[in-house]
Each structure stands twice: as structure tokens, then as C-alpha cells.
Amino acid sequence: MLSQVLHKNSSLIFPIYNIENTDRPISAITIMEDIRVEKWVRGGEVLLTNSETLPQSHEQLIALIDRLSRLNACCLIIKPKSGKYHAPSYLITHAKSIKFPIFSIAVETNYLQVMNDVNELLFYDRQTDHMIDLDLNYILKSHHISDTDFDFISSTKDIDLYKxxxxxxxxxxxxxxxxxxxxxxxxxxxxxxxxxxxxxxxxxxxxxxxxxxxxxxxxxxxxxxxxxxxxxxxxxxxxxxxxxxxxxxxxxxxxxxxxxxxxxxxxxxxxxxxxxxxxxxxxxxxxxxxxxxxxSLWKVINELHQHQEKDFYPKELDGLLQKKELRQTLLTYFSENESLVNTADKLYTHPNTIRYRLQTIQKQTGLDYKKTNDKFLLYIATALNLLDVQE
The missing domain is CATH 3.30.70.270 (Reverse transcriptase/Diguanylate cyclase domain)
Structure with missing residues (x-):
């Protein structure tokens, strides 16, 4: 987008240093009236400003450019008070080192000349983006797509995306x-x-x-x-x-x-x-x-949940999992790869407390958290119960 603006306005906009890459997105164009950059920048803006708006001290000017770069402004365009804008050597060096594009425009250039060109390109791009969104939404939600469905979005990138x-x-x-x-x-x-x-x-x-x-x-x-x-x-x-x-x-x-x-x-x-x-x-x-x-295992569990399949583990476990403390203990125990120490750390308690809770479940259901088959049933039951809670 920036490269398009520069190409169209090559007689108006001049780089203060040799910028290698101008393929940067533009979200908007605005006039920066003061150096409170957070007021003007949300990401991707072309900022037009007068040289008198810029701070005069070395440190403040460098800090300003750093803030613009950090907030992902697209670029800065400076209009001099008179004549041509002569950028200080330290500004050129710093802008080049952080790869932040800075340009100047002639004093007789009206801001509206640049703003109209940018807004025209933005309008065209937004219309194109809207059409791409419609096509891509269809492709994402369709179970039967062909290479011709990719024709339009492929043409916008000049790539055969279907391959x-x-x-x-x-x-x-x-x-x-x-x-x-x-x-x-x-x-x-x-x-x-x-x-x-x-x-x-x-x-x-x-x-x-x-x-x-x-x-x-x-x-x-x-x-x-x-x-x-x-x-x-x-x-x-x-x-x-x-x-x-x-x-x-x-x-x-x-x-x-x-x-x-x-x-x-x-x-x-x-x-x-x-x-x-x-x-x-x-x-x-x-x-x-x-x-x-x-x-991906949760996909299988979700299928069981949708079909209300719970007959493969003791019914008593459902009652225990209604208690938030026991449910959270099992969920954390499995998410921490069955480490008693890590589970205790996560729940801000002692490992013996975690062990006691797991043994309580074992006594009331017969499922031993140390046995592979029982452990798997505990995991599935905990996951199904969590899906129930979310509903």
C-alpha cells in the first residue's frame, strides 16, 4: 500500500534516506498536530506533520521516532516551514537503523493532495478486501470446494492458492x-x-x-x-x-x-x-x-458428550464431580501431567492434600488414579463434566 502511494506521488513525496522496503500496510492517513503520538496512532497510519511540530532536541526527536515505530505507524511525512526539509544526520541514522520510513514534502504541497490519494487507495482496497472476505468465508464453511472457488482470491495474490x-x-x-x-x-x-x-x-x-x-x-x-x-x-x-x-x-x-x-x-x-x-x-x-x-482427544470426548455417553464409568463419579474442589483437582492433575507437586503448586495447597482428594475419589468410585485404565476413565469423566458445566 505505501509503495502505491509513493509511486503515485513520486513528484511530491521524497524519502530522507534510501528506503529499501516500502511494502507497508496503511490503515489511515492523519495530520499529527502535536507529539502526543498515542493520540494519533493505533497502527498503520501515515502521519503528516509540520517540521515545527517536531521536538528540537536530539533526544526527544529520537524518542518520538521510537514511539512511532513501536506503535506500528506506517510512516512519517514532514512538511518544512520553508524551502526543503533538511533532516539531521542523527535522525537519518536512527530511522535507518530501526527501518522506520520518514519522508518530506515540498512546502507548497497541500496536505489534501496526499490525503486524497491515500484515501482513494484505501477505499479501493477495502472494497477488494470485502469481496475477498465474502469468497473466503464461503470457502472456509463449504465442505465441497474446487480450484475455481479460489480463482478470485488467487488473482489478488497472483498465486494459485488451491495448490x-x-x-x-x-x-x-x-x-x-x-x-x-x-x-x-x-x-x-x-x-x-x-x-x-x-x-x-x-x-x-x-x-x-x-x-x-x-x-x-x-x-x-x-x-x-x-x-x-x-x-x-x-x-x-x-x-x-x-x-x-x-x-x-x-x-x-x-x-x-x-x-x-x-x-x-x-x-x-x-x-x-x-x-x-x-x-x-x-x-x-x-x-x-x-x-x-x-x-484433538477432546474432539472424541465432545462426541461422547453430545451423545450423552456416560455408562462406561461409575455413576458416583458424576456426583463427586459436582463438587468444584474435586473437579478442579482432577482437571489440574491431568493438565499438569499427573504431577502431585505441580498440581499442588497450581492449587496453592500441599501435595498430601491432593493425594487425599484423589484417594477420596478412589474410595467412593473404585477408580484408582494410579492405574492406567482407571486413570483414563477419570480423565474422560472430568472432561465430560467440564463440558456440562460450560453449557
Whole structure:
């Protein structure tokens, strides 16, 4: 997007240093009237400002550029008071070192000339994005897709996406806020997600991506130039960098990640990401990554739950699991890989207390937590009970 703006306005906008990569997303264009950057920046903005607005001291100017970069502003365009803008050498050196684009415009250039061009491109891109979202939503939710279903979205990337491997990521706010606060949170979220995804694309970790906005978060579809069906966790993508890119808004997130699938199985990847997200919410995994292959056993348990299958373990166990303390003890015990010490740490109690609770269950149900078969039944019963509680 930025490269398009620069190409169209090559006679108006001039870089203060030789910028190698201008393939940066633009979310908006605004006039920065003072240096309270948090007021103007949510992520992806082209900022227009007057040279007189900038701080005069070396330290303050560097700090300003650092803040703009940290908040993922697209770029800064400076209009001089008179003549041409002469950037200080220390500003050029620093901007180059952190790869933050800074440009100047001629003093006679009207801000509206640049703003109109950017807004025209933004409008065109948003219309295209809307059409992509409609096509991709159909593909994600359809069980029967063909290569022709990918024709339009493939044309926007100049890649035959039907031949690629894909992964779906579902991201949701744990506690969505009311409007207009939610709009502000989502706007910043999408800007920072795009920055991370573009970085993955530029470093060839992924072939391309699509970011679908939802009312409570985002759906991300990534395509990789590989036929390997690894799990997403073991691919070279650093999903933790996606998590760390989410802005700090005093909000928690749940993130579900599918395994890798061929594009023709994109619906399966979507279902896996949806289920991973659901389990992330049920298991209280806020601000962590939940991979489908880690919770795929829960898919079987969910099938049992839907068919009300509970005849394979003692009925007395259902009564015990109604007690929150015992249910939480078993759930934590299994999530901590049956470590009494770790379970006690998580529940802020003594290992002997955990042992006593497990023995209480054994005495009343006959299921011994140290025996493999009984342990499996305890796990299934705990999981089914947890699904009941969520309903």
C-alpha cells in the first residue's frame, strides 16, 4: 500500500534516506498536530506533520521516532516551514537503523493532495478486501470446494492458492467490550496483526495470508509453499511472535490454531481452529496458544458428550464431580501431567492434600488414579463434566 502511494506521488513525496522496503500496510492517513503520538496512532497510519511540530532536541526527536515505530505507524511525512526539509544526520541514522520510513514534502504541497490519494487507495482496497472476505468465508464453511472457488482470491495474490498448504488461526477477545471501545481495540489489533503477518511474508516464513475481521476478534488464514502436512506447531512459523504482537489493551485473548492442510481441506482447518478456540475458552487458556493436535482427544470426548455417553464409568463419579474442589483437582492433575507437586503448586495447597482428594475419589468410585485404565476413565469423566458445566 505505501509503495502505491509513493509511486503515485513520486513528484511530491521524497524519502530522507534510501528506503529499501516500502511494502507497508496503511490503515489511515492523519495530520499529527502535536507529539502526543498515542493520540494519533493505533497502527498503520501515515502521519503528516509540520517540521515545527517536531521536538528540537536530539533526544526527544529520537524518542518520538521510537514511539512511532513501536506503535506500528506506517510512516512519517514532514512538511518544512520553508524551502526543503533538511533532516539531521542523527535522525537519518536512527530511522535507518530501526527501518522506520520518514519522508518530506515540498512546502507548497497541500496536505489534501496526499490525503486524497491515500484515501482513494484505501477505499479501493477495502472494497477488494470485502469481496475477498465474502469468497473466503464461503470457502472456509463449504465442505465441497474446487480450484475455481479460489480463482478470485488467487488473482489478488497472483498465486494459485488451491495448490498450497494452509493453516487457520482463530483469535477472540476473552471479554469483548461495548462499542465504541471495541472498535478502538479491534482497529489497533488488526493493524498490529497485519504488521506481523507482512513480516512473515517478507521473510518467506509464509507464502501469503488473509486477515478476516470479526466482531470479537479475527480469523487468519495463512498459506505456505509446502505440501508437508506437519502440525502448525512444528512448522518454522513463530506463532509466539503473533501472540506477542497483540497490543496491550488490558484485554485477554484466546487463540486456536489448526494443523496444516491442503487448501482443498480448508474447511477442515477452519473447524479445527474453531474447536481449538472453544477448548481454549473451556480450559481457561487465556493469552496462550492452543494447537489442535494438543487437544484433538477432546474432539472424541465432545462426541461422547453430545451423545450423552456416560455408562462406561461409575455413576458416583458424576456426583463427586459436582463438587468444584474435586473437579478442579482432577482437571489440574491431568493438565499438569499427573504431577502431585505441580498440581499442588497450581492449587496453592500441599501435595498430601491432593493425594487425599484423589484417594477420596478412589474410595467412593473404585477408580484408582494410579492405574492406567482407571486413570483414563477419570480423565474422560472430568472432561465430560467440564463440558456440562460450560453449557
Amino acid at each position: 498450497q498448504t494452509a493453516c487457520v488461526i482463530q483469535l477472540r477477545f476473552s471479554h469483548p467490550t461495548q462499542l465504541p471501545s471495541r472498535f478502538k481495540s479491534l482497529f489497533r489489533l488488526f493493524g498490529q496483526l497485519r504488521t506481523t503477518l507482512i513480516s512473515w511474508e517478507q521473510h518467506e516464513r509464509i507464502l501469503t495470508y488473509f486477515l478476516l475481521e470479526t466482531a470479537k476478534g479475527a480469523t487468519i488464514v495463512i498459506f505456505l509453499a509446502t505440501s508437508s502436512k506437519k502440525t502448525a506447531k512444528h512448522h518454522k512459523i513463530d506463532f509466539h511472535s503473533l501472540k506477542s504482537s497483540i497490543p496491550t489493551l488490558s484485554k485477554a485473548f484466546h487463540i486456536g490454531i489448526s494443523d496444516l492442510h491442503s487448501a482443498k481441506e480448508l474447511n477442515q482447518a477452519y473447524d479445527e481452529a474453531q474447536f481449538s478456540l472453544k477448548m481454549s475458552q473451556i480450559l481457561n487458556r487465556e493469552d496462550s496458544l492452543t494447537y489442535y493436535h494438543e487437544i
